Structure formats: structure tokens, C-alpha cells
Amino acid sequence: MKPAVVAVVVVPVVAVLFGALIPAVRAPELFLGFPRLLVWTVFWGIVATTVAMLVLERIGGAADEDEGDGQ
Amino acid sequence: MTETMIVAIFGMIAIGVFGFLGRRGPASGVAEWTVASRKFGAVTTFFLQAGEVFTTFTFLGLTGLAYATGVPAVYALGYIPLQYLILYLVAPKLWTISRDHGYVGQPDFLAGQYRSKVLGCVAAVMGFAFLLPYLQLQITGLGLIVQLATGQTGSATLSMAIGTLLVVGFVMWAGIRGVAATAYLKDILMVVMLAITAIAIFVHYTGGLGRVFDQVADQAPAMLGLQPGSHDIIWFITNLGISVIGAGFAAFPYTWPGILGARSARIIQRNFIVQPIYALCVVVPISIGFVGILALDKTAAGNGNGTLLTLARDAMPGWLLGLLVVAGIATAMVPSGALLVAMSSMLPATSSRSAATSSSTGWAR
Numbered sequence: 001m002k003p004a005v006v007a008v009v010v011v012p013v014v015a016v017l018f019g020a021l022i023p024a025v026r027a028p029e030l031f032l033g034f035p036r037l038l039v040w041t042v043f044w045g046i047v048a049t050t051v052a053m054l055v056l057e058r059i060g061g062a063a064d065e066d067e068g069d070g071q
Numbered sequence: 072m073t074e075t076m077i078v079a080i081f082g083m084i085a086i087g088v089f090g091f092l093g094r095r096g097p098a099s100g101v102a103e104w105t106v107a108s109r110k111f112g113a114v115t116t117f118f119l120q121a122g123e124v125f126t127t128f129t130f131l132g133l134t135g136l137a138y139a140t141g142v143p144a145v146y147a148l149g150y151i152p153l154q155y156l157i158l159y160l161v162a163p164k165l166w167t168i169s170r171d172h173g174y175v176g177q178p179d180f181l182a183g184q185y186r187s188k189v190l191g192c193v194a195a196v197m198g199f200a201f202l203l204p205y206l207q208l209q210i211t212g213l214g215l216i217v218q219l220a221t222g223q224t225g226s227a228t229l230s231m232a233i234g235t236l237l238v239v240g241f242v243m244w245a246g247i248r249g250v251a252a253t254a255y256l257k258d259i260l261m262v263v264m265l266a267i268t269a270i271a272i273f274v275h276y277t278g279g280l281g282r283v284f285d286q287v288a289d290q291a292p293a294m295l296g297l298q299p300g301s302h303d304i305i306w307f308i309t310n311l312g313i314s315v316i317g318a319g320f321a322a323f324p325y326t327w328p329g330i331l332g333a334r335s336a337r338i339i340q341r342n343f344i345v346q347p348i349y350a351l352c353v354v355v356p357i358s359i360g361f362v363g364i365l366a367l368d369k370t371a372a373g374n375g376n377g378t379l380l381t382l383a384r385d386a387m388p389g390w391l392l393g394l395l396v397v398a399g400i401a402t403a404m405v406p407s408g409a410l411l412v413a414m415s416s417m418l419p420a421t422s423s424r425s426a427a428t429s430s431s432t433g434w435a436r
Contacts, residue, residue: 001160005160009156009157009160012152012153012156013153013156013157013315016149016150016152016153016311017149017153017308017311017312017315018308020297020304020307020308021304021308026296026297026304027296028142028292028293028294028295028296028298029288029292029295029296030284030285030288030295033281033284033285034284035141035142035145035284035295035296036295036296037142037145037296037297038142038145038148038354038357041145041146041148041149042148042351042354044149045148045149045151045152045153045347045350046148046152046347046348046350046351049152049153049155049156049347050152050344050347050348052156053155053156053159053340053343053344053347054344056159056160057340057344062337062340063163063167063335063336063337063340
């Protein structure tokens with residue numbers, strides 16, 4: 001697996017898994033009207049993960065286009 | 072019999088009919104019955120995989136978790152997208168190897184790839200042992216949904232019996248194609264009813280979504296952060312981590328039919344790119360749980376699983392509540408069907424390898 005692919009996967013995984021260790025993220029306060037941990041998780045979990053997969057499409061994480069076209 | 076119960080029973084029958092109609096003629100073998108001969112396109116694969124995420128846990132459990140503990144419930148918003156990111160890389164390899172060797176499930180795959188029938192048998196037995204309680208959870212969740220909505224204990228037993236018979240029936244008749252057909256209905260119904268229910272509950276109890284968290288910040292600010300106790304940072308990180316590892320590396324056998332049934336590896340990957348956006352729907356039950364913190368006393372919703380329906384009962388008319396119940400029932404019946412298919416797909420690993428690709432097993436004829 002290419003180092004670039006690993007890096008693209010690792011960043012959002014680490015951000016979501018360990019974001020709660022950051023005091024400002026787990027604090028019982030709101031950011032943009034929502035709990036901070038909710039905003040953090042939506043950003044890194046949904047937005048960044050989707051972007052990461054789009055990046056993987058470009059840098060070689062995608063399977064071959066003709067990999068299985070029915071039987 | 073209340074109008075809610077009547078709508079619920081008709082809804083269950085409609086879900087069952089969709090399942091029966093999913094069949095495309097007699098199954099030619101186990102591969103057709105469990106993975107539709109790997110012919111599912113992008114849309115069907117999307118709904119099958121989305122169906123595995125939105126279960127009674129999402130509908131009842133996550134709302135209850137948010138009600139009982141507050142912000143720790145957002146762990147679901149983290150592990151669901153992360154599993155797709157890992158599966159984006161892992162699933163195409165599983166699909167390609169399975170297609171080349173004719174594997175139809177996880178134990179089958181393990182037995183073949185590691186050339187160990189013992190490993191396949193162990194995986195099948197473990198899968199059976201641990202999927203049975205999960206299946207039971209879906210069925211009891213179905214009963215709980217009807218009971219909470221109607222307020223009648225007897226209605227739970229009746230609905231569980233009808234639901235179980237219908238699921239077993241359409242799965243035996245149509246296999247994975249029956250599950251796929253019901254998955255369409257389930258997700259469309261669930262998204263529409265979640266949106267309607269969210270609007271009804273937010274407007275009725277807090278005056279809008281924007282005010283929910285402001286009011287929680289005033290009345291119960293501790294619920295907005297991770298606090299020491301049973302649902303602290305350690306719980307959050309380990310729960311998230313275990314869920315990502317389990318789902319991302321396809322450790323859950325019930326996710327395999329949805330992957331192996333796809334027509335190509337690219338369909339699976341493109342599907343995973345879209346799934347995280349769909350997972351944003353999970354914000355709704357979590358937010359409704361926060362409304363419960365504001366609107367319910369601690370005894371009103373029991374252990375929390377009744378939060379959504381308890382709130383909805385006062386905010387919606389009976390017939391609309393009935394449709395919400397049908398959507399909830401669908402989140403139990405469709406995953407139950409997928410679980411049954413997954414459990415059945417374990418059987419080839421416990422017999423001979425050739426069973427996986429045999430066309431003379433006579434299943435679902």
C-alpha cells in the first residue's frame with residue numbers, strides 16, 4: 001500500500017478516534033449551536049472521510065474499473 | 072385495536088409482501104440465494120449496506136443513549152463513516168477473492184483462504200452464536216416499538232410473531248433479493264418519517280432544532296460534554312475503536328452478503344464514498360435524545376429506549392405515529408432478514424467447499 005494512501009486514511013481515523021482527548025473538543029460547550037464533540041465528529045467523520053475517499057480515487061486506492069463487470 | 076396498531080400490522084404485511092416480490096425465480100444455488108450471483112448494481116448495493124447501519128439500535132437505542140448520557144452518543148457518527156473508509160480499501164479485495172473462489176460468506180472465505188475447514192467451522196459456529204442474540208435484539212426491538220406506540224403489552228407479542236413469520240417467510244422464498252427489496256422500502260420510509268418526526272418533536276417541545284442545544288446548555292450543560300463516569304473518554308474511544316475495527320475489517324458476518332452481492336468492486340467503492348453523507352441522518356435520533364433530556368422526566372422513557380416514541384406519541388396524530396412505527400418495524404425486519412441470510416451463508420463452510428458453488432443444493436426452490 002502506498003504511503004500516500006496510508007496517510008490519507010490515517011488522518012481522519014486518528015482525528016475521530018482521539019479527538020475526545022483534546023479538552024476543547026470534549027468540553028460541555030456549544031460551537032455553531034451544536035455540542036463541540038458533535039461538530040468535531042461530523043467534520044472529521046463525515047466531511048473529511050468523504051474527502052479522503054475522493055482523494056483515494058485519484059491517488060490509486062481505487063480498484064480497476066473492469067474489476068468484475070457481472071457474471 | 073387502535074389505529075396505530077392497525078397501521079402497524081398493515082405496514083408489516085406490506086414489508087413482507089415487498090420481500091416476497093423480491094424473488095426472481097427459483098434460486099439456482101447457494102450463491103444466488105445468498106449473494107444474488109453477484110449481480111447487484113450500485114443502487115441495490117447502497118440500500119443493502121445502508122440497511123445494515125440503520126437498525127432498531129439507530130432508531131431506539133441511539134436516541135435512548137443520547138437521552139441517558141448526552142454527547143457520548145455521537146460515537147456512532149464517528150465509527151459509521153470510518154468503517155466505510157477502511158472498507159473502501161478492504162472490501163474490493165474480499166469481493167475479488169470471493170468471486171474468484173466462489174465464496175458466499177465470511178466462514179467460507181476463511182476456510183478457503185487459510186485452507187482450514189476447522190477455521191471455517193469455528194467462524195461459522197461463533198458467527199451463529201453471536202448473531203442469534205443480535206437477531207433476537209431486532210425482534211424484541213420490533214415488539215418494543217409497537218408496545219411503546221400502542222401502550223399495550225399484548226400488541227408486542229402479536230407484532231413479534233407476525234414480524235418473525237414474515238421475515239423467515241420472505242428470506243426462505245427470496246433470499247438476499249428479498250432483503251434488498253425490503254431495504255428500498257425501509258430506507259425511504261425511515262428517512263421520510265425521521266424527517267417528519269424530527270420536525271414534529273422539535274417544534275412541539277423546543278420550538279425548533281436550533282433551540283434544542285441552547286436549552287440543554289441552560290438546563291443540563293454536563294450532557295454536552297464527556298464527563299467522568301460510565302460513559303467517559305475511555306468508553307468513548309474504546310467503543311469507537313472496537314466498532315471501527317469490527318466493521319471496517321468486515322469482522323461482522325452480516326455485512327458480507329451486501330459486499331459480495333455487488334456486481335463489481337468499483338460499485339462497492341463508489342458506494343462507500345456516498346455512505347458517510349447518508350450517515351448524517353444519525354444526527355436526527357441523537358438530537359431527539361437531547362429533546363428527551365429537556366422534556367421527559369427520568370422515569371417516563373424507562374431505560375431510554377422509549378424516548379423517541381414517548382416524545383412522538385404526544386407530538387403526532389395516531390395515524391402518523393402508526394407510520395413511524397412501520398418505519399421502526401422496518402428497521403427491525405430488514406436487518407433481521409440480512410442476519411438470517413448471513414447465518415445461512417455460514418452453512419457451506421461447515422460442509423464441503425463445493426457446497427458454496429454447487430447448483431444442486433435445492434435451496435429456496
